[in-house]
Amino acid sequence: MIVVVGLSHKSAPVDVREKFATSADVLPQVLARLSARQELSEVMFLSTCNRVEVMACTNKNTSEAEATHAIREAIREHAGLENASELDSYVYARSGTEAVRHVFRVSASLDSMVLGEPQILGQVKDAYDAAMAAGTLKSYLGRCVHRAFTVAKRVRTETALGAGTVSISSVAVDLARQIFGDLSDHAVLLVGAGEMAEAAAKSLGKGARSIRVCNRSFDRAAALAGQFGGSAAPLESLADELTIADVVVTSTGSPTYVVTRDMVKRAMKARKGRTLFFIDIAVPRNVEPSVHEIDNVYVYNVDDLEHQVAEGLKARHAEVAGAERIVEAEVAEFEAWSRGLDVQPMVVALRAKTHAVLFAELEKTLGGRLKHLGEPDRASLRQMMESAVNKLLHAPTTRLKASASDGSAADYAEALLHLFDLPTHASLPPGVASPPKPLVDDPAAPAARSEDDDDHVRH
């Protein structure tokens, strides 16, 4: 059974989450410590800035509660917490189908702080790679996580959950690209050198041809420009700077307009009409609103950008239902595959018994009445018998696996155990379907069974 134990942005504040954050270099030790627990057969550890989760598969004889407790203990030790109760209010646990659904939803970014953000899939893939490298992932949890990648891909391609932009800086960069195309031929001017200017420089400065910082304090402008390989200019030269720059980000604390309509009109003449794009993230605004009316000049203020962010989020939220449907379909498919695994011992036992009985009879006959046959004929008979076993068991095997998918495996299992006198270790594990009754060894059973039971077995 798969279990997930962890904490995320939904259950724990950042000061708690940061205690559990794990860097890639210590991940092998964490995985080794977790996989050493006898309750767990497979382990994966996911650590991002918004979540820390242990995804694990329990051992055959371990209950969900035991496995959850073991993981809680391990992560408490990892975070260096003395008291287990410190953890309890922040940690959640999922098991079985809920855990599979959780893994799929996390990978598809349905559980992310920013809905539909693409980074989480890469982080899950990194965690998967680390667990594979450490040898703590095997066929069951490994397949579940691998399936989660497919779910994430389907959600991304079949819905618009990842479409649109949902942060102010990305909206600003997208707008600049939608106006100018490639920014590598264009100059960026930052008016103001505060934190917001720095954030804008990080987003816009990367691909731009050049970056200039214009600020009342020249030293501060020079310091910020230095961080991004740009150059500084005094605020007095702003009018001249407007003739050179293509994207202008304003973020000064000035109570009046820093960029006026007349200033831009003059600049546009000098620019011979080249397009000029203002991103005004200051409050109060730095750019006179009527500047937007000038030909080839576009002014977007913080409200405009936030409106786009809200639109982007709204559009993503509208896609959640579709994404959840994909997740549910994939969970059902995984569960069907998982139940197919549960009937595997029954299939093996049935084949083994059939094989043993038929081949014993064959060998007896070959040693008696057919003793005169040569080796090629004996090999042909064995081949024929093998083929007959396969053909005989094909339909029951297929139907048994199909019954596992629709939840009726217990009925078939009971019938098979009874009719073929199979060993009881071949029965279905508890929790997947009801265990077969020990009809064979119970002398009172035939008498105790009703006609309904008989019908049930026959069906």
Add this chain to the structure above:
Amino acid sequence: MTYALATSLFYATAVAYACASVFFLVHLAGSRFGATAAKLAPRFLVVGAGLHAWHIVVASEVARVCPVEGIHFAMSVVSLLACVAYLTLRRRWRIDVVGSFVAPLALSSLLASRFVGGGELAPGPRVKGALLPLHVAVNMFGVALFSLAAGAALTYLVQEKQLKKKRLEGVFQRLPPLDQLDRVEHRLLLGSFPLLTLGIVTGTLWTKKIEIGGIFPMLHAAFGYSAWFICAAVLLLRAGAGWRGRRAAYGTIAAFGFTVMLLLVYLLAPTSDAAVAMHP
């Protein structure tokens, strides 16, 4: 047999252009099949252009008319050249969406060349001369590039309006960057202008050789010179006074409007008048 083949090719071309137009518009409308439509549209345009070229060869043989001697054929060839120019440039200049303008234009030009006026199988020109093929040929290439410039200008205006209105969803996301459209429009205008100028010069020389009169030649002259003059003004003002973006786009579309009027007058004119080439 050849006539039947020409007719079949004509309709097959029309169907391919119509499919391309529909797919371009489906992509532009942002339908859920938009991504598939965006892939299919240029493919249909390629098929359409191939069939169109074949049709022109076969139909020329049927009508015994050289494509550069008759206005109906010339109009058909213009739309083919516009498609070829678009298909050549779309990837390089990232102007896929301009296909939404080119494909319907190609379809309407193709249909007009057959169903408006005498049709492409009408008798050839009344008078012939060395200047006529040159005049028609340069104008065909010039108008083909010019129609692409008009497509880019129209797309620019749509994109610019979205930006000014701050509507950044829907069609805005599917259009190329604003500056890219402006640059493409300018380049195409620069490419078409010398050809159109040569067309004006040869047309003027041609009219001195033949006797023309009546309303249609007057209209030819008015529309032809107007289109050329606006085109020249847009280029000059862009270079001298910084006329970019919206103003340049309006100018280009206005000049293209006059060109369309000119072509319509030619198509509707009596056959004898159609002997005079595309510009006065």
